Amino acid sequence: MDQSFVNTALELAEPGQALEQTLARGSSDELLSLLYRQMRSLAGPRQDLDDLVQAAAERALKALERFEGRSSLSTFTYGIVYRTLIDHQRWYRRFQRRFSLDAREEPEDLAFPRSSETDLRELERARRLYAALDLLPAEKRAALILHDLEGLDVADVAAISGTGELTVRSRLRDAHKKLAEILRKDPLFDPEVPR
Amino acid sequence: MTPADLARLEVAKRAYRATQPTEREVQTGVRRARLSLQKRKSRSKWWMKGLVFVVLALGSLAYAKPHALSDLIEHGAGWRSARERKGAVALASHREPEKVAEAPQAAAPSPVRTEKAPEAPEPPKSVAAPRKPKKAVAAHQSAVAPPIASSGPSSDAPASAEPAPAEDPVSEWGRVGQALARGDEASALGALGNLARSDDPRTRDKADLGRAQLMMAHGNRDQACALARSLTQRRSGSRIERQAQVLLKDCAR
Numbered sequence: 001m002d003q004s005f006v007n008t009a010l011e012l013a014e015p016g017q018a019l020e021q022t023l024a025r026g027s028s029d030e031l032l033s034l035l036y037r038q039m040r041s042l043a044g045p046r047q048d049l050d051d052l053v054q055a056a057a058e059r060a061l062k063a064l065e066r067f068e069g070r071s072s073l074s075t076f077t078y079g080i081v082y083r084t085l086i087d088h089q090r091w092y093r094r095f096q097r098r099f100s101l102d103a104r105e106e107p108e109d110l111a112f113p114r115s116s117e118t119d120l121r122e123l124e125r126a127r128r129l130y131a132a133l134d135l136l137p138a139e140k141r142a143a144l145i146l147h148d149l150e151g152l153d154v155a156d157v158a159a160i161s162g163t164g165e166l167t168v169r170s171r172l173r174d175a176h177k178k179l180a181e182i183l184r185k186d187p188l189f190d191p192e193v194p195r
Numbered sequence: 196m197t198p199a200d201l202a203r204l205e206v207a208k209r210a211y212r213a214t215q216p217t218e219r220e221v222q223t224g225v226r227r228a229r230l231s232l233q234k235r236k237s238r239s240k241w242w243m244k245g246l247v248f249v250v251l252a253l254g255s256l257a258y259a260k261p262h263a264l265s266d267l268i269e270h271g272a273g274w275r276s277a278r279e280r281k282g283a284v285a286l287a288s289h290r291e292p293e294k295v296a297e298a299p300q301a302a303a304p305s306p307v308r309t310e311k312a313p314e315a316p317e318p319p320k321s322v323a324a325p326r327k328p329k330k331a332v333a334a335h336q337s338a339v340a341p342p343i344a345s346s347g348p349s350s351d352a353p354a355s356a357e358p359a360p361a362e363d364p365v366s367e368w369g370r371v372g373q374a375l376a377r378g379d380e381a382s383a384l385g386a387l388g389n390l391a392r393s394d395d396p397r398t399r400d401k402a403d404l405g406r407a408q409l410m411m412a413h414g415n416r417d418q419a420c421a422l423a424r425s426l427t428q429r430r431s432g433s434r435i436e437r438q439a440q441v442l443l444k445d446c447a448r
Contacts (some may be wrong), residue, residue, distance in 0.1 A: 032225040040216050040224075053224060054231045061232075125210035146206065149211045180200040183207065191202035 032057055034074060040080040041150055042142055044130045048088075058086040071159055078160045083143055089138050125188050132182040136175055141169055144175040371405070384409055400426060400435050407442055420446035 013111070032053070039053050046052075060080045067076055133141050139161065146157045158168045183189040196204070210411075237371035257264050306407035367390045374382035387409070404424050410419035421444060 036224040053228045122213040123212045126214035129207045183203040189203045
């Protein structure tokens with residue numbers, strides 16, 4: 001994929017456009033596709049990704065009536081995906097306090113495309129990146145993914161997370177600091193290592 | 196962040212972009228989400244919600260008041276059995292007029308019944324004793340206490356309404372009724388004698404009254420009058436006293 005899927009999603013709707021026009025152009029499948037991609041970017045390749053997408057889709061379908069077109073549809077759905085993920089993580093933390101389960105298995109290999117040795121190295125880097133991101137607090141992790149990895153600007157990130165821009169910048173600063181500490185210890189992320 | 200950290204972040208971004216989902220993976224996820232949403236809609240029927248509500252209500256009741264459910268079930272079962280009992284009693288009460296016609300024939304061999312026949316409708320119940328042992332309990336109680344019966348059919352109610360004090364007295368009364376039905380006064384007197392030794396004073400008084408009546412019917416007036424006299428002095432209850440006084444009138448003759 002050459003372009004970030006966010007650009008593709010932005011083509012679905014523009015700010016100020018009425019909901020009917022938005023929905024007329026995009027079917028429910030396109031909406032589900034958008035939600036899937038967004039959840040996949042925020043949550044990463046995990047076993048309960050389908051459940052998270054379903055939960056986000058239910059919320060989105062109910063909340064679409066309230067969409068007034070003040071922001072783009074992707075920002076609107078990103079906000080739903082963000083809140084769904086945060087709520088799920090909070091629930092899971094409470095669940096883990098009461099019940100002890102086996103450690104979650106690592107994502108399956110099939111979750112990442114693999115075709116050559118180069119891809120294997122990138123695959124391993126992606127795995128270690130997601131493992132490092134899992135060590136960050138949920139809000140800071142989301143801010144870093146949205147801003148640095150997805151390329152959204154601070155205003156959009158603030159709209160998605162429902163906070164102010166200063167809060168987003170603060171979260172980004174903390175997330176950068178912690179991620180940098182983790183990546184320094186991993187030789188695979190050394191810039192000198194060939195791709 | 197230092198330049199080295201920024202470079203590492205760029206490496207991380209590259210790895211991130213290289214592992215983005217393919218179109219095929221996205222469409223697979225969309226299909227799964229669509230199927231899940233459709234399944235969820237079809238399941239939300241009103242009867243499911245009602246069932247969930249009922250289960251939650253019963254569960255909450257069982258949790259808050261563990262005995263409430265069992266009491267509810269027992270009450271329901273008791274109501275049903277009470278209804279069945281009422282039906283059986285109504286059926287039995289319909290059969291009694293038929294037995295009244297049989298009474299004169301069955302009452303002839305028994306001097307007790309002969310004595311009682313003009314006074315009360317009890318003898319039919321004594322005839323019924325072998326067929327219905329439970330009825331004989333109430334029947335005997337009214338047979339050996341004719342003044343109770345003489346006050347009318349309603350008197351049967353108090354006699355039969357009196358609760359059986361214990362298991363032994365009930366069976367003794369049943370033996371009395373059966374003995375009377377067989378015409379075996381000696382056995383009836385024996386059973387009444389056992390009842391006269393009961394711990395319950397009312398049972399004792401009734402047994403003594405029955406003994407007095409039987410003895411009077413046998414011609415043993417002295418003992419019958421002595422028993423009747425003692426009953427009038429015991430303050431054993433207005434009905435038993437009245438019947439004892441009726442006996443005493445015979446003693447005076």
